[in-house]
Amino acid sequence: MAKAIKKQALGRGLSALLKDPNNDIQSVSDKNADKVVGNIVELDLESIAVNPFQPRSNFNDEALQELASSIKELGVIQPITVRKLDFNSYQLVSGERRFRASKLIGLETIPAYIRIANDQESLEMALVENIQRQDLDxxxxxxxxxxxxxxxxxxxxxxxxxxxxxxxxxxxxxRLLRLDPIIQTGIRDGFVSMGHGRALVNIEKQKDQIALYEKIVGENLSVRDTEKAVKEYQERILNGDAGENIPSAKKKPSLQPEFIKENLGSFSNYLSTKVDIKASEKGKGKITIAFNSKEEFSRLKKLITGE
Incomplete structure (x- = not known):
């Protein structure tokens, strides 16, 4: 506990140093720069501007609220990183989710590492650090x-x-950037995976990419199914086919054991939603229950658990 108090006091002391016009640090060679650069400093949130080089463009509101609740209870555990722009003026390099969440709950300050860098260095730092640390799609x-x-x-x-x-x-x-923008959006929104995208990128014509993409979503094709469909497409092209009719991967019909067939309707009727059951003759399998909203999930949970 003593260490934590000492660390916070040090952060406040450095913060005061940065607000002193007589100690305006602009480069690593300036007086007191060594006391600030690389250390944790408590900065006013209002003195920090969002980084225009931030690669993340989508922030999940629910996840942001969860982070805000965590920060409210435990504080900001991992400091953000900023670069100094001018006197008492900073720009975010990494940690925008923590920055946004802290503002959501009304915090006035946030712990930060300070760096002094030009725009190109800031861009590189932002991109590299976000690739390494953030859950980017x-x-x-x-x-x-x-x-x-x-x-x-x-x-x-x-x-x-x-x-x-x-x-x-x-x-x-x-290579994913060679995909049609519609498919790129589909990957970002979770309709298809990166594996699907890696298979689709082997189709040169974007209209044919779209045609197969629609089949993937419509028929719920797996990555392996997609790879087979792409291979069939490439073989058709080699054989002189224009490729206008995209073949879909044929799935083997699943043979449900009798005990599954007899009881599948009971599950669906009781839960009032689509239920898929797959099982081997030996009895090993899995049950998949579909839901379309948070409210429906809560309803199903109550039915199953009684809570």
Whole structure:
């Protein structure tokens, strides 16, 4: 407890130092810069501007509220990172979810690491740190990699070193940007997975990508089913077919054991929703219960658990 109090006092002391016009730190060579850079400082939230280079564009409201509740109870455990712009003026480098959540619950200050960097360094730091630490969707990660290539001129080899990922992994993400924007949106919204996208990117014509994408969503094709459909499509192209009719992967009909057939209706009727049951003749299997909203989930939970 004593260590925590001492750490907080130190943060407040450094904060006061930064608000002193006679100690305006603009570079690492300035007086007292070594006391601030790399240390945790309590900064006023109002003095921090959102980083325009932030690669994340989607923030889940429910997840943000959960984080806000956690911060209200436990405080900000992991400090954000900012760069100094001017006197008592900062720009967010990483930690925007923590920043937003702290504002939601009305906090006035937030613990932060301060860095002094130019715009290009700030962009690189924001992209690299967010790729490493944030739960970005595959398209956001791909866009971040592309920006590192376009705006920082990082080669894939250098990028591999900076983000700690294999070059092949980076290449797989970048290839997703060759997909039609509708499919990219589908990946971001969770209608299809990155695995589906990696298969679809092997189809050159975007109209054919869309045609197969619609089949994936409509027929709930697995990644393996999609890979088979893409392979069939490529074989049709090689054989001179225009490829206008996208083949769908044929699924083997599932043979339900008799005890499942006899009881499936009872489950669906009792729960008033679609229930899918798969089982082997030996009796091993799984039950999938569909729901379309939070309210319906609560209703099903009450039916099943009695709570």
């Amino acid at each position: 595959p398209i956001e990660i791909a866009l971040s990699y592309q920006r590192l290539i376009d705006e920082i001129q990082l080669t894939q080899e250098k990028m591999s070193e900076r983000v700690g990922k294999k070059r092949s992994t980076i290449t797989n993400y970048l």
